[in-house]
Amino acid sequence: MLRCVIIGYGFLGKRLAKLLAAGAVEGVKLVGVASSKGYIYEESGLTLVDLPDELQSSRALKPSPAIELIDRGLTDLLVELTPTNIRDGEPGLSHIKLALEHGIDVVTANKGPIALAYDELMELAEETGSMLLHEATVGGGIPLISLKNRCLAADELLSIKGILNGTTNYILSRMHFEEMTLELALREAQMLGIAERDPTLDLEGIDTALKLVILANSLMNAGKKLSDVKIKGITGITSEAIAAAKESGMTIKLIGTADENGLRVAPKLVRLNDPICVHGTLNAVSFNFKILRRLTIIGEGAGESTISALLNDIYEVVKARARSSRT
Amino acid sequence: MLRCVIIGYGFLGKRLAKLLAAGAVEGVKLVGVASSKGYIYEESGLTLVDLPDELQSSRALKPSPAIELIDRGLTDLLVELTPTNIRDGEPGLSHIKLALEHGIDVVTANKGPIALAYDELMELAEETGSMLLHEATVGGGIPLISLKNRCLAADELLSIKGILNGTTNYILSRMHFEEMTLELALREAQMLGIAERDPTLDLEGIDTALKLVILANSLMNAGKKLSDVKIKGITGITSEAIAAAKESGMTIKLIGTADENGLRVAPKLVRLNDPICVHGTLNAVSFNFKILRRLTIIGEGAGESTISALLNDIYEVVKARARSSRT
Numbered sequence: 001m002l003r004c005v006i007i008g009y010g011f012l013g014k015r016l017a018k019l020l021a022a023g024a025v026e027g028v029k030l031v032g033v034a035s036s037k038g039y040i041y042e043e044s045g046l047t048l049v050d051l052p053d054e055l056q057s058s059r060a061l062k063p064s065p066a067i068e069l070i071d072r073g074l075t076d077l078l079v080e081l082t083p084t085n086i087r088d089g090e091p092g093l094s095h096i097k098l099a100l101e102h103g104i105d106v107v108t109a110n111k112g113p114i115a116l117a118y119d120e121l122m123e124l125a126e127e128t129g130s131m132l133l134h135e136a137t138v139g140g141g142i143p144l145i146s147l148k149n150r151c152l153a154a155d156e157l158l159s160i161k162g163i164l165n166g167t168t169n170y171i172l173s174r175m176h177f178e179e180m181t182l183e184l185a186l187r188e189a190q191m192l193g194i195a196e197r198d199p200t201l202d203l204e205g206i207d208t209a210l211k212l213v214i215l216a217n218s219l220m221n222a223g224k225k226l227s228d229v230k231i232k233g234i235t236g237i238t239s240e241a242i243a244a245a246k247e248s249g250m251t252i253k254l255i256g257t258a259d260e261n262g263l264r265v266a267p268k269l270v271r272l273n274d275p276i277c278v279h280g281t282l283n284a285v286s287f288n289f290k291i292l293r294r295l296t297i298i299g300e301g302a303g304e305s306t307i308s309a310l311l312n313d314i315y316e317v318v319k320a321r322a323r324s325s326r327t
Numbered sequence: 328m329l330r331c332v333i334i335g336y337g338f339l340g341k342r343l344a345k346l347l348a349a350g351a352v353e354g355v356k357l358v359g360v361a362s363s364k365g366y367i368y369e370e371s372g373l374t375l376v377d378l379p380d381e382l383q384s385s386r387a388l389k390p391s392p393a394i395e396l397i398d399r400g401l402t403d404l405l406v407e408l409t410p411t412n413i414r415d416g417e418p419g420l421s422h423i424k425l426a427l428e429h430g431i432d433v434v435t436a437n438k439g440p441i442a443l444a445y446d447e448l449m450e451l452a453e454e455t456g457s458m459l460l461h462e463a464t465v466g467g468g469i470p471l472i473s474l475k476n477r478c479l480a481a482d483e484l485l486s487i488k489g490i491l492n493g494t495t496n497y498i499l500s501r502m503h504f505e506e507m508t509l510e511l512a513l514r515e516a517q518m519l520g521i522a523e524r525d526p527t528l529d530l531e532g533i534d535t536a537l538k539l540v541i542l543a544n545s546l547m548n549a550g551k552k553l554s555d556v557k558i559k560g561i562t563g564i565t566s567e568a569i570a571a572a573k574e575s576g577m578t579i580k581l582i583g584t585a586d587e588n589g590l591r592v593a594p595k596l597v598r599l600n601d602p603i604c605v606h607g608t609l610n611a612v613s614f615n616f617k618i619l620r621r622l623t624i625i626g627e628g629a630g631e632s633t634i635s636a637l638l639n640d641i642y643e644v645v646k647a648r649a650r651s652s653r654t
């Protein structure tokens with residue numbers, strides 16, 4: 001039975017904790033949940049009644065730093081879900097490093113550490129024989145990392161092109177179908193909780209660029225950093241530009257591209273008939289493989305769907321550990 | 328080094344043989360290729376110069392039945408690529424059974440045996456500890472079987488909906504965009520080699536039904552047969568019907584569906600904005616998962632792309648055998 005700890009008790013952390021406490025993945029026992037307020041730990045496994053709406057309302061809360069759970073040999077599997085920090089990746093980066101140093105497997109949805117320190121973290125995992133899985137960092141629950149690595153390992157990936165940000169795609173879709181201005185579509189998205197109060201990272205293309213770096217590094221061994229990406233956001237896109245595209249059977253989408261010319265994010269004209277031309281908050285990624293050629297995969301790139309990616313990665317760790325314990 | 332034999336030396340067989348002879352998958356040695364005319368076998372491995380355009384033009388041809396290659400302990404991995412026969416699955420079914428009985432792993436693109444005898448073959452493989460991989464039977468190189476089994480194993484698949492036949496999709500797309508009649512679009516498709524001279528299996532929805540049975544059995548344990556599928560083809564679809572759909576932002580597509588109400592194939596109205604609404608010879612499948620919800624995957628469902636699925640399955644066998652030989 002793998003002892004699992006979740007650090008980060010927000011939207012994803014709470015839902016995942018409930019599912020694991022209810023036995024969603026066989027072979028996994030949830031022993032701890034942590035946030036910046038402290039942690040709850042129960043060696044015999046946390047049950048649904050042990051999980052509060054907010055950690056600080058639990059009488060079992062220890063007001064100590066989460067790293068105690070990693071440091072003291074209390075866990076085999078860390079699920080790191082603290083918020084993405086694109087400056088230095090903290091506190092997630094420290095949590096993940098510490099876990100890997102201790103030979104603890106890590107599953108994460110935290111883009112910061114993976115975008116900023118992919119090569120370093122993978123080397124560390126290799127050294128200590130631990131696993132670092134991060135399907136949930138890009139495209140929510142859409143399998144992108146595992147799709148290439150587990151289903152298409154014998155083919156060669158030549159390029160990646162995708163709509164990787166649901167917020168900007170929602171805004172552009174509303175501008176296309178409802179002929180709204182960007183300002184109005186943004187305000188609507190904020191009211192619906194699709195856009196954040198400060199939408200800069202989405203609108204300026206930074207979020208798309210982070211995800212593109214993660215895809216390029218983990219699928220194409222690109223060794224790229226955020227500063228290697230040429231980035232142009234959607235703030236300059238006018239209703240008139242979209243209306244003109246529409247007249248020619250096209251629209252404008254924020255596209256991230258990784259190919260032999262490097263990594264770039266920019267608004268692009270896309271044919272309405274193109275498989276990648278999805279609307280609303282959907283994400284879509286087209287891979288170009290040497291033999292298969294073009295493969296496109298589409299789904300919700302955020303929210304509840306991300307839980308699926310976390311569960312699948314946790315399942316993969318359980319399977320790999322069961323296999324290695326048999327040998 | 329796994330000794331590999333290919334039975335079936337048509338479009339796929341020839342291309343795959345060349346790739347394997349050139350070393351496309353590490354750990355695999357192509358030792359034999361066979362057709363109904365006989366076989367070529369070379370214990371030390373066939374090279375590119377050993378592979379003729381047609382088997383009967385090779386001086387090394389042994390005019391003996393292909394099953395000798397399976398029967399005499401000359402192979403570890405059979406790639407079965409004889410033509411699909413929907414009546415009794417032969418000769419592919421006998422080849423695959425014999426191989427599995429001998430503990431030989433099998434990779435196949437042959438829909439007949441998999442659609443007709445999935446449960447029986449899988450039981451046999453289980454008994455003898457052999458592997459039977461058949462990604463190439465549905466959707467060409469699009470990962471569908473492995474996508475669910477390797478990337479989404481912890482989520483629950485609730486239903487499948489898809490465009491699984493490129494020929495009918497080409498015809499319906501031409502009717503939609505060029506306002507052609509079905510007869511004209513069919514003739515064009517035949518001229519381009521997209522439709523066969525006798526297009527019955529495609530037009531009547533049988534090919535889609537076969538693939539649907541394979542998906543439902545291998546991804547949902549449905550235990551279904553071809554006779555369990557309610558099938559309606561596209562021969563009744565008129566230009567007028569498509570024009571009317573078009574006026575409402577829709578079109579007509581031949582859709583295979585597997586859900587709690589069973590399996591069915593029929594022409595359906597589909598929104599032009601729906602991710603599944605792809606055109607030309609493309610295939611598209613939408614899976615509905617319990618947590619992830621809707622995931623759509625799109626690609627070329629036939630031809631060259633199928634080679635990718637065969638290589639990936641062969642790679643998977645090599646990986647699994649390398650792993651089990653270490654234990």
